């Protein structure tokens with residue numbers, strides 16, 4: 265009996281902590297937004313972070329995109345040929361990538377590559393008193409350090425997701441057309457007529473924008489709130505990867521549900 | 529106004545535990561005042577109160593005529609432009625070069641042209657003897673050099689008040705002497721007022737005008753370097769001469785050695 269009660273208590277306690285944390289991240293996001301003027305007035309600050317976040321993740325995104333596309337080509341062809349419609353493999357590859365795998369997989373990769381780096385960098389700046397020093401120099405660290413990194417992440421993720429999808433389509437093409445011998449003309453033309461710009465591409469971009477906001481908010485929050493010690497920073501880095509990956513998958517479910525239903 | 533810093537009846541605690549108790553302290557304009565005490569006695573906390581990073585629980589902190597208790601966040605940011613602070617390990621921005629570190633505040637707070645900023649930055653670096661290193665990154669500097677660059681950065685906008693948090697920590701004896709002399713020289717040539725927090729007695733007695741001793745959050749002694757050297761207060765005596773035992777016992781309270789050893793032996 266006491267076991268059940270204490271079990272329930274632990275679950276309740278954890279739940280409260282999670283809710284509390286989400287609230288803290290939301291209010292942190294709010295303070296980033298109201299301190300974002302400098303990130304746009306001095307856009308070079310943000311561009312620098314786009315460059316860092318983008319370059320850090322570029323190779324892994326391109327390579328993963330290629331592999332995922334190739335696997336899709338293989339699996340798609342295998343399944344479709346049972347129904348005699350292996351010509352549609354291009355459609356399957358493109359839709360899976362643009363709607364789901366591009367935004368989601370690149371977000372997961374981005375979270376573990378760039379997100380963790382952002383957390384570690386901000387956490388170390390805090391641990392070595394650089395943020396305090398900045399505050400003492402009358403410069404707000406949220407507006408000078410956090411906001412540019414946040415916007416850098418938000419801007420670069422959709423671009424990376426598009427690159428991921430493009431590489432994936434190339435991978436699918438290599439497998440289906442070059443290797444297996446699906447007709448190149450029908451591969452492309454079926455893809456072109458089946459992929460809708462608004463429904464598929466724009467929705468994919470919306471997804472990666474939302475993921476970018478979530479990952480960047482979590483990554484900057486964890487860095488900024490990290491205990492100023494070595495263990496504190498490494499723990500925060502791990503939390504960034506775990507919680508932003510979960511956030512991406514949960515948000516994906518919600519967004520997909522709305523997008524398939526058409527938002528209303 | 530003859531005192532740049534005035535602290536009256538200050539109490540401060542993180543959470544509910546009081547870290548500073550009934551502090552009264554003044555820093556006359558143009559002087560170099562040291563706050564000494566053992567690690568953890570509340571020295572950094574006292575500096576952060578003067579910089580407005582922490583707010584007094586009770587009592588008042590007045591710096592350069594502004595009562596920090598009453599300032600809003602925006603007013604605090606404006607107030608801090610009168611301040612320079614050297615952090616314990618320099619706290620240089622690791623993603624910026626030496627030059628950009630020193631130029632940081634000029635770029636953030638002034639509309640000076642880039643050529644003017646360049647001249648000014650090189651002059652500040654010259655004042656700490658490191659003009660030739662302006663293109664290096666902080667990770668390439670030795671501890672002593674990093675501390676000097678941080679010093680150049682702190683004086684970039686000619687602050688009225690300089691706060692030094694343990695500027696001597698982790699330095700070799702030569703760098704330590706250099707930093708000490710620089711602190712004194714900059715204070716006098718720039719007409720600044722300085723507060724120096726340290727536990728390095730010998731170095732600071734050479735350069736400061738007045739000393740406050742803090743122990744357990746209370747000021748236990750104060751005076752000029754000569755008065756402090758001649759002090760017969762046991763705490764001050766132990767601190768200055770680095771004696772192992774005194775009011776601060778060498779042994780952390782424990783059960784008798786005999787008792788503990790017998791326990792271990794079974």
Ligand SMILES: Nc1ncnc2c1ncn2[C@@H]1O[C@H](COP(=O)(O)OP(=O)(O)O)[C@@H](O)[C@H]1O
Pocket residue numbers: 542543547565566567568569570571572573574
């Ligand atoms: N942010 C904080 N939260 C809670 N306690 C703190 C914090 N910073 C310092 N303390 C505590 O306050 C006391 C004084 O710390 P500090 O001012 O850093 O000492 P000093 O600089 O003299 O070594 C210490 O006991 C320390 O543990």
Ligand SMILES: [Mg+2]
Pocket residue numbers: 571572573693694
């Ligand atoms: Mg300290």
